[in-house]
Amino acid sequence: TWIALAGSIGLILPSGGSVAILYGFIFCVLSCFCVAASLGELSAIWPTAGGQYHVVFALCTEKWKNPASFVVGWTNIAGWLVVVTVQGYFGAQFISAAAVVASNGTYEITAARTYGVFLAILTFTTAVNIWENKILGKWNDAALYWSILGVIVIGVVLLSMSEKADAEFVFTSFQNQTGWPDGMSWILGLLQSALSVIGYDVVLHMTEEMPNPARDSPRAMIYGIAVGGVTGSLFILVILFCLGNPEAILATATGMPIVEMILQATKSRVAATILSLMLGICFVNGSSASITSASRLLYATAPCFERLSEPFCSAVFNVCFGLLYLGPTVAFSAYVASCTIFLDISYAFPIIVFLIRGRKVLGEHQTERTHFKMGQRWGLAVNAIATFYLVVTSVFFCFPIAIPVSGSDMMLVAMYWLTYGKTFLGPGFDVIVAQTQGVTAVRVPTPQSSREGKSEKGTVVH
Secondary structure: OHHHHHHHHHHHOOEOHHHHHHHHHHHHHHHHHHHHHHHHHHHOOOOOOOOHHHHHHHHOOHHHHHHHHHHHHHHHHHHHHHHHHHHHHHHHHHHHHHHHHHOOOOOOOOHHHHHHHHHHHHHHHHHHHHHOHHHHHHHHHHHHHHHHHHHHHHHHHHHHHOOOOOHHHHHHOOOEOOOOOHHHHHHHOHHHHHHHOOOHHHOHHHHHHOOOHHHHHHHHHHHHHHHHHHHHHHHHHHHHHOOOOHHHHHOOOOOOHHHHHHHHHHOOHHHHHHHHHHHHHHHHHHHHHHHHHHHHHHHHHOOOOOOOOHHHHHHHHHHHHHHHHHOOHHHHHHHHHHHHHHHHHHHHHHHHHHHHHOOHHHHOOOOOOOOOOOOHHHHHHHHHHHHHHHHHHHHHOOOOOOOOOOHHHOOOHHHHHHHHOOOOOOOOOOOOOOOEOOEOEEEOOOHHHHHHOOOOOOEEEO
8 A cells, every 4th residue: 555655646746735645545545444344245255256246246136147247347357457557567667766866867767668667577477477376475475574664664764864844734735736626636636545545356356265265355355454554644644744845856857756755865876776676676566466366357257378377368468558658648647547447346336236235135145154244234334435435436536637638638448338349148157165164155057057058157155
C-alpha cells in the first residue's frame, strides 16, 4: 500500500491536496474493509481460484448466471493484467529515477528507455513464475520484510533529515487544480488512494494452493488491508510533514516526487540512489506477485499453453499493453485508472447479487462450521457500505481527472464491444473446492456442461 502511495503521490496533490491524500486514504481503507469482509464471507463458502467469477455464477439465478459471470470474469482478468503493467512501470520509473540521481542528471529519461526497463522487469518476473515457481513462497515472504524495512528506513530518513511542514498544512490544506468543483476534485483524488489498497482478491485466486482456504482467505484479505492501512497512514503523515516545497518536488527531473524528497532531505546522491532502487525492488516484487495472481485467474477461466502455463499469457498481454506508455499520456493514464475500475466492478457484482436476492441465499450454503459469517444485521450493513463505495468510485473514476477536455480524450472502445460482442456460455464451474473440515465438494451439472454432455462439471458445497 505505502509503495503505491510513494509512486503516485504527485498525482493526488493537484486533486485535493493534503486533505484528499490523508482523509481520502482513510475513507478508502475503511470502505475496503467492508468490501473484503463481504468477499471473505463468500470465499468461506466457495474458495476457488476463479474467485468472484465463480462466486457470482453460483449466486445468480439461471437467467443471469452467464451475463453476470461474463462481466465479472473479464473485468477481473482485465484488472489484474493492468495491475501487472502498473507494478512493472512503477518499478521501471523508480529505477530510471535512480539512474538520473546517480548520473547527476546526465541520464535522460525517455518513454522508450522506461519501456525497455519495464520489459526487463516483466521478463524476469515472468521467467521466475514459469520455471522457478517453487521459490515464490519464500520470495513473497522476503518481499513482505523488504517492504516493511523500506517504509521504516525511508520514513526515518525523511523525518530526521528534511524540513518540516506545519500541522495546519498536513491536516487542513486543500488545493484544487483540476477545474472541477472542490467536492468533485476530492472524489477524483480518491483514485490513487483506492489504487493503493486494491487487489486484495489476490488471496481468492491462490485459494487452491492453501491448506485451509475457507478459513484463511477471509482472514488474509482483512489482515492485509489492516497492515496496509496502518503503514499507508503512517507513510502519508511522513510524506506530508516532510513535503517542503510541493511545486519544486512535483517538477523534479526524476519524474518521481518521492525521489526528489529523499534527495533534498539527504543531500546525498548515493543515499537517494540506494533508496530509489529500494522502492524499485518493492515494485519488482509486486510485479511477480501480480503475475502469480493473474496467471491463477487465467487458469481458472480459460486454460492456456500447457507447458509454459498462464504466466506466459499474462506477459504477452502486458508487453502489448505497455506500448501505451509510448503513446499519448492521456491513454496511459486512463489505462492505469482502469485498474481500480475493473477490479471494483468485479468486487461489486457478487455483493450486489446477494443484496438483491437477500442474504438468505448465503444461509442456504452456510453451516455451523463455516469459518466466516457476519450474520443478517451486521452483514447487511457491511454489504451496503461496500456496494455504495464500489458503485460511486467506479462511476466517478471514469471521469477525466481535469477539465476542460476535448474529443481526443474520448475512449470509444466500448462502442466496438457493444456492436460486435456476441455470446458467452458461462463457466462450467469445473473447479476444485478445497476440502475443509466438515465441508465436501459435490459435483453437479450446470447448463453449459449439460450441453457439452459432461455431467461431471459444476460444483456446489454442502
